[in-house]
Amino acid sequence: MKARIWRKLHAEEAKRFDQVYELMGQTAGLSLGDAFGILQSGLTVAEFMARKERSQRKAAIKQARGQVDNALVADFLGAFIEQKTELSVVLAERSLLDTLLSEEAIAFTFERTGRLEKLQVVLISRRGDWERLMPTLDRDAKLTQKPAQVARQPDKRPYSDPRPFLPHIGQTVKLVMRNGITVEAPLLRVGRFDVLLGEPGHELFIPLHALLRFEAPPAPPEDESDDDDLPAAAPDSEG
Known part of the structure; x- marks a missing residue:
């Protein structure tokens, strides 16, 4: 189906895509999924991204807790x-x-x-x-x-x-x-x-x-002994 015919048959959806691409053009680095989410939520870009970041932090904490035996x-x-x-x-x-x-x-x-x-x-x-x-x-x-x-x-x-x-x-x-x-x-x-x-x-x-x-106590310093202090390697016995 040609694009102009699809746009005529699905005018509302085409309008949303236009808004999404316009928003992506106005906001550097904004993904297609996030742009749709912003339009659907009615939030500003800053509000939506802040809410997304909070959700990701909560999910990360939940995952971290699950990795520890209680x-x-x-x-x-x-x-x-x-x-x-x-x-x-x-x-x-x-x-x-x-x-x-x-x-x-x-x-x-x-x-x-x-x-x-x-x-x-x-x-x-x-x-x-x-x-x-x-x-x-x-x-x-x-x-x-x-x-x-x-x-x-x-x-x-x-x-x-x-x-x-x-x-x-x-x-x-x-x-x-x-x-x-x-x-x-x-x-x-x-x-x-x-x-x-x-x-x-x-x-x-x-x-x-x-x-x-x-x-916590500081980590012990790494061993920085000089290679010159190491014993010399044995000479190669194969001539």
């Missing part, structure tokens, strides 16, 4: 539930003493406090461990008075991808929480949403959403 962290919380361990639950501006009853995707349920959204939690520890550790910790006075807020969207938080933490398991790392508490301790486990710090049997459970800064 079993060890889940078992750690499960032991608290099974053993009815008395816990210190640190929130942004206060702490609770309670016993964990259950864990959901977005909330914890405690014996006395009831259901508590996970985003409110900064740290969970055994009561005795936290009481011993708390007086020794550094705090940022400004954040203590006014804790940083947690973004609802994971892609807008400082740390949502757990994978950068994995190479540092076994190393002493420094974490600054949104309420100003700074913890410096060995990194024991990394889950999809949380990390465990401290010593076996005295762990601190810290959600990634509670973090403002993460500092």
Whole structure:
């Protein structure tokens, strides 16, 4: 079918193609699919591309989380539930003493406090461990008075991808929480949403959403020994 006949039979669709190609001509690097998406959404180019970028970041975070095994962290919380361990639950501006009853995707349920959204939690520890550790910790006075807020969207938080933490398991790392508490301790486990710090049997459970800064020890320098220091190669025995 000739183009002019197709355009006459499909006038509305032809008009949309004209608008798409006009938009592509006005916007360098714009793909055909994105141009159609912009017209269909009614958004500006900037708004559509920002929304697309957010969607891609969310998808990347979801994929990253799926690549990390969460079993060890889940078992750690499960032991608290099974053993009815008395816990210190640190929130942004206060702490609770309670016993964990259950864990959901977005909330914890405690014996006395009831259901508590996970985003409110900064740290969970055994009561005795936290009481011993708390007086020794550094705090940022400004954040203590006014804790940083947690973004609802994971892609807008400082740390949502757990994978950068994995190479540092076994190393002493420094974490600054949104309420100003700074913890410096060995990194024991990394889950999809949380990390465990401290010593076996005295762990601190810290959600990634509670973090403002993460500092790991510097990588050891590479061996830059000069080739001249190497032993000379044996002469070739074949004449």
